Amino acid sequence: MARRLPNFSALRAFEAAARHENFSRAAEELHLTHGAISHQVRGLEEELGRALFVRNGRQVKITNDGLKFAQFLGKAFADIAAATDAMRATSINQRLTITSIPSFAARWLAPRLGKFIELHPDIEVVLQSSGHMQDLAREGVDVGIRFGRGNYPGMVVFRLMGDVYYPVVSPHYRGGKLPSTPADLARHTLLRSVEHWTPWLHAAGVDMPEPSGGLLFEDLSMLIRCAADGNGVALVRHVVAMQEIASGQLLRLFNIATPSPDEYFFVTPPNSANKPQVLAFRAWLLEEIEAFQRSSANAWAKPL
Template sequence: MADFRKLPNLAALRAFEAAARHDSFSRAAEEIHVTPGAISHQIRALEEELGLPLFTRNGKRIAITDAGRRFAAAIRNALTEIATAAETLQEQGGRQRLVVSSPPSFASRWLAPRLWKFIDHYPDIEVILQSSSHLNDLARDGIDVGVRFGLGNYPGLKTELIMEDFYYPVASPHYRQGRLPSSPQQLRDCVLLRMDGLQESWLPWFKLAGLDLPDPAGGLVTEDSSLTLRAAADGAGVALTRHAIASQEIAAGELVRLFDIAWKSERAYYFVCHAETLGKSQVGYFRNWLLEEIALFKSNQRWPGP
């Protein structure tokens, strides 16, 4: 049996593993919430204790040695086993935690209004919903599940397509005193609201509708689809929106879908997580619930696609 009195300092081992994974002292410092100097000091002390270098240093540039790489893999496996054992004990004690990350617009307008159903069904699971437009480092930030709107290219993660989406124009029923455009051609005379970024361009929908119009310029530009929809509901103009994001306002009568032309987005919603996280019971429950909720949503809506 190993002599546990000879174990290196746990904080130093964690600092080294993070630095090896990121190939950076500064990023390891961000993860552990200490200074890069503290990371460097802990790794120096660990190298002195082990009697060999774990990194080569050239100014501010570092490179892990072969011995360091093998040691980092062993530490990572050991820390993973410890974390898994702790989670298992927590689950046996009836305490389960599920951290979900989702884009802000999808989180606030689609996911959050439905989450009470999941919580109602699994009252022993504490759900933490985080909103972010970026794909976080799930393991580093303690996130179990990510729902992302993108192209599905998420290296190192288990990725599952869960829902496509469609763009179409919407406006308040009171826009221009209720004189809404009756044909796509009449959009030439309307204020067209837009978001910042090529991925929210009007051009693909214009092309599908047979309109030879440039992308709108000037006027209000927002960085969040929720703000664009709010402006449209307030009568500021016509917004190009995704079906999943606008369905709540359309059902409430705050927005009206214009025309019967919907452009299928090149991006879609994906369920993403690490392979080891997929084995957690709460993640499995959430995935199954989410797929059922999406199926219900599509059956109860005038779904634009097949």
């Protein structure tokens, strides 16, 4: 049969009052009133059947029995605090903080992360979207997914995959009258982004200058959305455009793809590289990428 314990709030009030030998300072510590502390201590004394303080007006002095009891409670509360800190530390250790370029985070990683969480329900995943380089260690980030050349000094770096560019268009663009050859693009609206058209145009044998003027998209997700709304032809990276292509919102034009000089990299600070949650995420991510590449094997001229 479980032993009946005194009210926990009363124990806390008494321990604080005994430590300070002052009801007012105990009240300040626990964010209560002087009267609430006095009431809690009085109730505890009645339950125990003995006085814990000698009172002289608003002045109090702890009794010998009260002092012994307070010392036991102080140790018990310290043990509770230590156990709580240990539990919090375990929780923090199982947190996985990931930062990724926005287009990859929103269009490739986030739709798949549910599978990782199902496999590892004990890991709390925090996904941050940022296009800026960060000091991963200083900002408490475990993993950065970056699109670049792989030069990240001081970091542990693994190549994930490459990507390719090709033009896409909504099937409803200009009432369905779509360009039939690369040369036809000269008569169509080419949507602009930070990714230049020129390398692809040269690969397609089209002699025309880099499009200029009008709106310039820095976010590929916005570029893809604009193309899907039928506003023009967009040059996209395969990895971030597959959702709209698979759903039929966008059509790939022509069978010409140019490899991106930048690639996707898994970047982690050395002190995070061997964390269990980082190793688990890396293994899962590589499996997902392998499956993605198998399903996309015929989508480009050369493998990612």
